[in-house]
Amino acid sequence: MTTKRIILPLLLLILVFNLKGQVATTTSSDVFEYNKYRIPSITGGVGILSFFGDIGTYESEVWPIGKFNTGFQFGIEQRIGSALGVSLNGLLGSLAEIDNRKFRQINFKSDVFQGNLNLIFHFDNGFLLNKTSRLSPYITAGVGYFTFDPYTDKKDKNGLKYYFWPDGSIRDRELDFENPQLGEVIERDYKFETKIDSLNTFKKNALTLPVGIGFNFKFSDKLEANIHATYFFSNTDYIDGYSYKKIKEGKFFTKHNDGYFFSGVSLQYNLGGKSGMRIRNQAYKGVDFSTITKGDADGDKVKDKEDKCPDTPQGVLVDKSGCPLDDDKDGVPNYLDKE
DSSP states (O other): OHHHHHHHHHHHHHHHHHHHHHHHHHHHHHHOOOOTTSSOEEEEEEEEEEEESSTTTSSOSOOOOOBOEEEEEEEEEEEETTTEEEEEEEEEEEEEEEEOOTTTOEEEEEEEEEEEEEEEEESOSSSSSOTTOSEEEEEEEEEEEEEOOOEEOOBOTTSOBOEEOTTSOEESSOOOTTOTTOOOBOOOOOOOOEETTTTOOSOSEEEEEEEEEEEEEESSSSEEEEEEEEEEEESOSOTTSOOGGGOOTTOSSOTTOOEEEEEEEEEEEETTOOOHHHHHHGGGTTOOHHHHHHOOTTOSSSOTTTOSSTTOOTTOOBOTTSOBOOTTOSSSOTTTOOO
């Protein structure tokens, strides 16, 4: 029931924007045909990265959403026909997760750089949705490569090592059962100063399979906005520096492989798009406006724009308004007046 409540209004919204888009752009499309996607479009945006992996699950098969981190996305896309596009994308950001259960107490943070090549299917292809639709969904899938290097927080801001006591507190020394009163409570600073794999026991790069969905809103033929969400399946279990039972690396879609999710907004600039004014001006391409402003179609030496009688016969004398003379003011011009 909840899903229907979400999907039905969304479909209605797409339909409304589609109708508005048809009305808003009919004039320009009727005047002439041009393809604003004939050359590449460039995009740039910001979003949130969320981690899915071992930390925080404690051998559970439930994947929780990790700590939110900022990511920056950029890319270039070339349309192929009406429906398909090919894009080359980059993503910079950080992944992190914290598990503060007293028997667990592990965490990590890693900067990541992601590059991927995607195939995009656009719904505003003239078959599913009108090409002039203001709002249009799209789906995307591809293959990518990313690098990472996880760090953890093992020392406080003063360089003191954390010791985790059975009562859940963090102290500056190990618990001495004979003198349990010794040991000062210290706080974690989450600076992630310690490299998890200082001995290089696993690779710090992997392949990804990004799968996503998005909505494109067209402000104009030059500028558009995208709201999108992409999940990155990886073939490694070491993004967080920990591996579940040391599983074999290199395979996709194993339930213990790490992955991450990126959702964000971006602006798209169509290099082949034209401003509304330039589109409207195309209707008058080839028209000599100097001839129009200086023209004298009936040859009475009164410009057409000032001529109140534009069809005066050749050789007939006219007044300054371009109308035949009527000396007796009887409403019949001289050249037709027999009296």
